Structures are given as structure tokens and as C-alpha cells.
Amino acid sequence: MRSIGRFELRTLIGQGSMGQVWQSWDTHLKRPAAIKIVNPERLVEQANSISPEVVAARFCREAELGARFTHPGLPTLYEARLTGSANDLYMVWELIVGQNLAQILAAEGGRLPINRALSFAAQIADTLACIHEDPVIHRDLKPSNVMITEAWKTKLLDFGFAAIYGSDYPRLTQDGQLLGTVAYMAPEQFTDRGLIVPQTDLYALGCLLYEMLTGQPPFPGDPASVMDAHRTRPPAPARELRPDIPLDVDDLLMSLLAKDTADRPASAHLIAERLAPHTTIPAPVQLFADNEGDQADDSDTTPAAEAQLPVPIRIVQAQALFDAGHFGEALPVYNTLCAELATADDSPRQAAECWAKAAFCHLRLGNLQQALNEYTALATELAQGTPPEDHLLLEVRSRIGLLQAASNRPEEALATFAGIYSLLTQHLGRDDPLTTEVRTVFNRLNRLGGVFPRPAPAPVQQAAT
Structure with missing residues (x-):
């Protein structure tokens, strides 16, 4: 590693x-x-x-x-x-454990319930207000740079293209170089040495909100036509694509997408304030729930069944719990992942890795027999088609031996260690923590002759005659 x-x-x-x-x-x-x-x-x-x-x-x-x-x-x-x-x-x-906005939009069919989209936009505006006071311009606001946590909170990522407005910082762009993603870039970003101001980010926020509400950016198409449209054409009003958008929101959206920076809102603070009345959202449990389409009522105030996060996100989430030592919380996540991945023919390795993590959670929670059962079953599964030097198989077999020793089954542990120790030293190294742990227990069992000392039986007392 x-x-x-x-x-x-x-x-x-x-x-x-x-x-x-x-x-x-x-x-x-x-x-x-x-x-x-x-x-x-x-x-x-x-x-x-x-x-x-x-x-x-x-x-x-x-x-x-x-x-x-x-x-x-x-x-x-x-x-x-x-x-x-x-x-x-x-x-x-x-x-940050969650999904980025691009993933959420894809899962939701391209657009979000209105109050959810406005809540995200208001939070992003509040974050932009903070950085604009410094004053920093992000310059690359787009769905993949906005993370959404399980509590429905936004996190703005990636200041790699950020500019410091009105500062003496060196210029880090080449002449004619575009920084940003075309679908969300303001007209001034397409002009060489165009003036980049806080309103540049507000235009990108308008593009983001337009997409969250309508299911498409203001100007879809190939990059050349999109660049031209940003400079020369107004977008179609969002209410034409989605009539239930509140009129004041549509007006705000059109002002964010004004070609001239002077015609956009004066600050991100104002945007957050104007969106605040529309940002009541339901409990966080519905953050990643599936939309049933935007049918009769799109207010998203009715309860919906919670949908599982995508498998890659839950694997990272489980790993974070595991790494932090929260084995009781990680175990059910790994158990669920094992059950799902076992039915996916393209993910046998991931399933085995999650199974091993679940077994280790049992070990650390004191469920030694359950951990031994899980590791033994996994070793049998892995042995079919997995080379003996495979790192996961070596780890699983090592855990089996360590658990056998801890369960007062020294002869079984010695046999297990004898079969893997040379593989551990050859493929993991003598100083690897797992090799060291196995060697320590192996040597202790050898010194004991393979048998743990047991208390001598008490002498039989004979009755006096």
C-alpha cells in the first residue's frame, strides 16, 4: 500500500x-x-x-x-x-462522504424537485458569498465540484482554477487558455484577459440552477455553439421548460444569466436571501431517494422510501467507519454490500474484500467464533481460482490461524501457520505487520510444543475410613 x-x-x-x-x-x-x-x-x-x-x-x-x-x-x-x-x-x-451533484442529477433523471434545487443553490450562494468577501473567484463552478452530504449539505470543492480578484497574485493562465467547463462559463471567460469578477461565479451558479430545475444547461450542444450562445443568445426562460417554477425564481435565474456583469445580482448574499423563502426541505433521509418523476406535486414534501447510495460510495463510507474504528457501524454496511455484490457477476473481488472486512469487524467486536466462521467460509471461496500468494487470501488464512490460536486450538493454528508463513515472508515481507503478528504467535505455539498449558486436575480426595 x-x-x-x-x-x-x-x-x-x-x-x-x-x-x-x-x-x-x-x-x-x-x-x-x-x-x-x-x-x-x-x-x-x-x-x-x-x-x-x-x-x-x-x-x-x-x-x-x-x-x-x-x-x-x-x-x-x-x-x-x-x-x-x-x-x-x-x-x-x-x-466528504456523499455524492457530487452530477451523480445526483444522473440518478434523478436530470432534474431535481424545485425546493431541493433551490436549497442547494442557496447553500452554494452562501458559500460563494464567503469566498467573494476575501475576494476569491472560484471560476469552475459545475456539478462535479459540488458534493452533497447525507444531511443534504453542499460542499464546494476544487480551487485549482480560482482567481484572487484585485490582488498581486501572479497570473497562472496562458493567453487564450480557457479555464472552466464551457457549459457553466460566463461570457467574459471567453474573452482573452476578460475581467473576472464575483459575478462570473454568479453566472455559473445560474447555469447550475437552470440545469437542476430544467434537466439541461442553459445552452446544450457542442462546445463551439455553446461558447457562441453564452456570448450572444439569451437562454429560454426556465418556466417554458418547467411551468411550475415560481415566477420570482425564474426572474432571478434570468438575471443571473445576464450577459453583462453589471446586470447580474450585486452579490451572492442577495441570491441566498432571495432563495431563502423557497428552501424548506424534508428530512435528510430522502436525499438520495429515487424520484417517481415530477408528476402532480413536485414539492418533495411527501415521504419517500430511502434509496441506497451507489455501491462505490457505500464502500468508501464503510471504509471510513472501519478506519476510524467504528466497527459496530461498519459491520451492517459491509454485510449489505456483501449481499449485493455476491449477486453481481462483475464484482467478485469487491464482494470478497467486503466479506473480509465484515469478518474483521466481528473479530474486533469480540465475536471470535463468528469471525472464524466467516474467515473460514471466505477462504474456501477464495481458494477456488485464487493463487495461494494472493494478498487477500493470505490475510484471510492468517486471521484463521490467529483465531484458532485465540480459541485454544493450537494444533490447528500451527498447521495453518505452517502452510502460509513462507508465503507471507515472500509476498508481504518479514516486517509486514501481519507477518510479524503471525510469526509472534507461531513461535509462541512452537515453544509450547503446540499445546497450551492446562491446569493440572485436582487430586482426588479419598474419604477417611
């Missing part, structure tokens, strides 16, 4: 133009985290080649901006390394 300092990189959870984001584990503070690392080689391979120096400068700026703010709509930056080559840099962020 790859590590950066005290952080173990465990699961790749995101990848973009700047690099990769990994779900990680802080081995000192015993908590999950998200680590962002730079991948300059990938950037250099892109069509508009960007030098590693510019990549590093943007990365450092993102960390500096992330450290400036404390706001519920922004993840917390724990620490960062900002010196050395681009390959040495990293940022350690709070791990």
Missing part, C-alpha cells in the same frame, strides 16, 4: 486535470482523510500542455486558498506540503 508521510493511500476516489484524490488513513491521528496529489505527467500529455511549474503553482494556490476559509460549505484543509518538485506536493483534506 502506497503511503505519503503518515498517510496510507487506500482508494482512488477522484481524478481530474490537476491530479488525483485518494481516500486515505492518518496513521498518527487515526482518522480518514482525502489526499490530493499532483500528476504533472498527465497534464503535460494534454493538448494544451501545461508545465509542471505552473501545475505546482496552481496546486500551491489551491492549498493557500483552502486554508483561508472556515465555512460549513467548504471542506477543511488539514495540512499540505507545498515545497519540492510537483511530484512531492500534496494536500490533506477532510473526507
